Structure formats: C-alpha cells, structure tokens
Amino acid sequence: MFKVTKVAENRLDIAFGGKLDSDEMKAALDELQQQAEGIEDGVMLYRIEDFAMPTLSAMAVEFTRLPEMFAMIRCFRKAAVLCDKQWVQTISELEGKLIPGLSIKAFDMDQQQDAERWLRS
Secondary structure (H helix, E strand, C coil): EEEEEEEEEEEEEEEEEECCCHHHHHHHHHHHHHHHHCCCEEEEEEEEEEECCEEEEEEEEHHHHHHHHHHCCCHHHHEEEEEHHHHHHHHHHHHHHHHHCCCEEEEEHHHHHHHHHHHHC
C-alpha cells in the first residue's frame, strides 16, 4: 500500500505499508511525482506501517527512476518519518544526511504531533 495525499500547498502526506511489487512501485512513484508537482519549499510526512522490503523488480523500477526522483526531492526541505521500527528510523535519518537540502527526522508512531510541529518549524 502506498498513498500520497496533498494536504497543503507545500505538504504531502505519504502512507506506506506492506510489500510493493514492480507495478505497485511504478504506480506509487507516478502518484508521488504527480502530487509533488508545483511544490516549492515543501515538507512530507511519511507514515510507515507494516514495512516489508520491496521486491527486486520494484527496486529495479525505483533505480531506473532515480534521476526523476532526485529532481522531485529538491522541491522539499523536510521529511518527518513516523515508524515504530528503530532500524527504519535510523536508515531514514541517514538518508537525510546523504540528500543535500533535505532534512529527515524520524519519530515513533505515537509522536505525530511532534512530527507535525517539527515540520512547521
């Protein structure tokens, strides 16, 4: 499951859970790119529940679309990640250190208010 909702002119909320195959990954990336169109100085709130690694074919789809995704990610300055798996939180914050101009901070699922506050700061 992957759902993108544009909740404000500069904010996307993304819900992710389960395992994505190649068709689902393509649809997810298409939806993300479409919803992000026109956003400047944006923020994202990721809600990750029941995380499972995508299939190899899904990762191949993602890899082939990396240039597009890097161009799109430049529209955002912050991403808050809600997830109860510590290793996902750690990887998320590490990813934020590797992407210039994007700060990523992880929160436990019950810390949504803190995540929202951080996105607004």
